[in-house]
Amino acid sequence: GAVVSQHPSWVICKSGTSVKIECRSLDFQATTMFWYRQFPKQSLMLMATSNEGSKATYEQGVEKDKFLINHASLTLSTLTVTSAHPEDSSFYICSARTVTGGNTEAFFGQGTRLTVV
Amino acid sequence: GENVEQHPSTLSVQEGDSAVIKCTYSDSASNYFPWYKQELGKRPQLIIDIRSNVGEKKDQRIAVTLNKTAKHFSLHITETQPEDSAVYFCAASSYTGGFKTIFGAGTRLFVKA
Numbered sequence: 242g243a244v245v246s247q248h249p250s251w252v253i254c255k256s257g258t259s260v261k262i263e264c265r266s267l268d269f270q271a272t273t274m275f276w277y278r279q280f281p282k283q284s285l286m287l288m289a290t291s292n293e294g295s296k297a298t299y300e301q302g303v304e305k306d307k308f309l310i311n312h313a314s315l316t317l318s319t320l321t322v323t324s325a326h327p328e329d330s331s332f333y334i335c336s337a338r339t340v341t342g343g344n345t346e347a348f349f350g351q352g353t354r355l356t357v358v
Numbered sequence: 359g360e361n362v363e364q365h366p367s368t369l370s371v372q373e374g375d376s377a378v379i380k381c382t383y384s385d386s387a388s389n390y391f392p393w394y395k396q397e398l399g400k401r402p403q404l405i406i407d408i409r410s411n412v413g414e415k416k417d418q419r420i421a422v423t424l425n426k427t428a429k430h431f432s433l434h435i436t437e438t439q440p441e442d443s444a445v446y447f448c449a450a451s452s453y454t455g456g457f458k459t460i461f462g463a464g465t466r467l468f469v470k471a
Contacts, residue, residue, distance in 0.1 A: 273456065273457055275459065277461075282466075283463070283464070284447060284461050284462060284463045284464045285402070285447065285461045286461075287458070287459070287460065287461075290456060290457070290458065292456070298456065334401065334402075336459075338457060345390070346392050346404045346407055347392075347459060348404075349394075349401040349402050349403075350401060351400070351401045352400075352401055
């Protein structure tokens with residue numbers, strides 16, 4: 242299957258700082274990538290849909306100024322958590338789907354565990 | 359908004375028994391239904407999927423059924439093994455101006471040896 246790489250796998254940062262997470266599709270082009278947040282023992286909550294070359298579409302309740310998404314190329318989307326606070330600590334995971342074909346499976350990155358201290 | 363309900367939240371079975379996980383969805387535009395398996399600390403991995411023009415699909419010990427009228431779909435695992443223990447997520451995906459996939463809350467499956 243297609244490979245999606247997410248970096249970093251884990252990060253610890255101080256309150257008030259910003260953290261950037263990268264999501265790359267390694268062997269396919271992805272016009273659309275998705276960013277999810279997962280709390281312990283809970284489901285994947287869609288935060289936003291990242292579209293190459295255009296603005297991201299945010300889900301209700303997700304602050305776009307706090308979670309900045311950039312999808313500059315067909316293989317890279319970034320999520321920046323700005324002015325991080327301890328409540329932002331979570332597991333963030335991206336997924337990407339291939340350009341061709343209709344509605345198909347999305348491939349997940351390995352996730353990023355963010356801890357804000 | 360759209361949502362996907364998944365039951366049960368926890369399922370414990372004896373090795374060799376079958377396990378069934380059920381989901382319902384609300385968005386009638388959903389036309390693709392993947393199932394993911396997530397082991398602790400790892401990424402979700404697709405195990406089987408079904409499209410809205412199909413009622414049933416099977417892959418070895420895993421099968422999925424879809425009732426589009428009732429907006430129900432189910433995962434069936436037969437002859438369960440300890441390595442099947444994980445969290446399973448159903449999802450419903452649609453395309454309305456853009457792709458969108460909504461996940462169920464997950465089912466934690468324990469297979470006892």
